[in-house]
Amino acid sequence: MASKSDPPFRRIADEIARRITEGALAPGERVPSTRQIAREWGVALATATKALTVLRLEGLVEARPRIGTVVAAKEHAVPTENRPPSRRRSPTTASSENELTRERIVRVAVGIADGEGLAAVSMRTVAARLGVAAMSPYRYVNSKDDLVLLMADAVFGEKAYPVEPPDGWRVRLELGARTLWGIYRRHPWLAQVGSLTRPLMLPALMTHAEWALAALDGHGLDPTTMFDLHVLFYSYVQGIAVHLEREAQAEAATGLSEDQWMDRQTPAYEAIVAATRYPVFARIAGSLKHGYDLDLDTLFEFGLKSLLDGIALIIEPRCPTA
Structure with a gap:
């Protein structure tokens, strides 16, 4: 007691x-x-x-x-x-048995973000989770912003590519996309870090960029087009992955699962379908016998195929044998 x-x-x-x-x-x-x-x-x-x-x-x-x-x-x-x-044992006593290192700080911070979201990560929270004084992590990491970058670099580096890449640009891009998707799936908070217009200069992230650019290389594309396709490719994966964390945040904030939330939207949805202002939406929605089940993994695969089909229209006329 x-x-x-x-x-x-x-x-x-x-x-x-x-x-x-x-x-x-x-x-x-x-x-x-x-x-x-x-x-x-x-x-x-x-x-x-x-x-x-x-x-x-x-x-x-x-x-x-x-x-x-x-x-x-x-x-x-x-x-x-x-x-x-x-x-x-108090947190301080328990954790003093293990040496404090930058790697431990990053690992604990990643665990907090995985379990509770990126907003739950702070230098003070990490220190408390490690059971050390609040200022102790600052001996290894300058700020929370620096910590988040270290976290991102660590998780982007969790997956590696084969030394001998598979044949064909499309197979290589598919592998790159699914590798990134798997990382975002495991760490949903990661898609919230950085923006498309201010890319993260992280060594581990550059490994994924190098893989994608190497897949596009040698097909007669000019440098600008190669970068455009790479940015489009990466932003597609990140853009879908953003909703992994947003759904988790919404569920934590409302206490409602995705299905429970949708059930509460039924009156508003039925009113929109019954209205005459949206005839195409009403016709398509009415033709779905069991409703529309939005699954991010399924959507990712569908969109990836469509994206690669579009890239093929650019690459293959220049390189018919690709």
């Missing part, structure tokens, strides 16, 4: 642990997020993060990408009442 003399993060952790122990929060169920904790207990986000860190160290909760922090399986959890006070 926590006492009034315990720090706020410890009292919060004990209260959430009590809810887990008593069954109010079941295994696999989401526990309050850092923002929810901050609102409910009236504390700073850093304090909320420390509370969740304590629960993770004690095996009561675990982070799951794109879901958040959930109650751990019972076999991993140790009931609070059976845990002697001396075993309760």
